Amino acid sequence: MLPQTSFTPPFTITRASHVALGVTDLEASRDFYRDVIGLVVTSETDDTVYLRGLEEDAHHSLVLERRAEAKAHRVGLRVRTDADVVAAENHFRAAGIEHRRVEKDHQGPTLQFRDPVGTLMEITSSMETVRRKMADFHDFRAGAPQRLDHFQVVTYDVQGATDFWASLGMRMAEYTAKDGTDELWGTWLEVKGNTHDLVFTNGRGPRLHHFAYTVPDATALIHAADVTGSRGFGQEIDRGPGRHGLSNALFLYIRDPDQHRIELFTTHYQFIDLESEPIRWDVSDPRRAQQWGMPASNRWFFEASEFPGEEVREPLLTATPETLEQYLGLH
16 A cells, blocks of 8 residues: 655654664774775764765764674664654654654764664754865765765565655655555655655565665766775675666665675655656566666575664565576576
8 A cells, every 4th residue: 555645744854864883893894984985984982983975064974883793773864953853752652652862972862763663763853063075086985975865674564664654754756566556565765855765675674774875976886896896895795786777776785894785876866846656666577676787696685784672573575586596597
């Protein structure tokens, strides 16, 4: 069933903001995201490294936290004002959504919560600002990621997740459904006017499949792949370069030293006008995943980062995607 977006949500979400990851070797992960991916290190402590894209003036969009286990700690969204944090707190209390206020370095009022399918989230209304580096071309390295754009979460209940976030004001730009029905297998949800801030796809979950940064152009993607190989991480290119049908993006997926997955991408489109209808893709159409090239590997389809303390549940829908291994076995 297609979701009904609330255009009078209880609080105003403005964009995908930041992600916090647990990593087992903080220095190795810092070096990976700085030297292989090309992010900027804003600041660091003995246990935490804060990074951002070149055009971002927010203090951080990626937080690496030293831990014994590699987990996806939190997915972060921005809301417009401090009053929206209070409104979210009141809404979650009335709706029975687990939540708590926390103090986070470099962030304004912050509220952590668990959505109905177990995604661990936090919202904040402000963040310390720093100088943008988008014109410091001498500092561009690897893929030169510009800004955090979106997250993709694997969930056991795409419909439930989609309905919840639509009730908070997110619009569905594109979706995958079982042929001839509105049975949702994947939904691309947005608030900032392009194709997605938060994506839910069917599978064992909740797990964070990837977080994604935009890069300047297709040449930057190729250079990112070259740098990944020259830095010794060539086997960690998880998928691509290629072009998705969904979102129209040129993409490259890379795994970090703890196997968290990051996407670098470019060329998605605007989705602002309210009369724009979401684009539908039949689950049987291979072009939804990629317009050309071979399918993704087993690990791209079935591996993702777990959230701490969250039970991973089997999906309500049974997925049988064609993988690279199956494709090569058949051709």
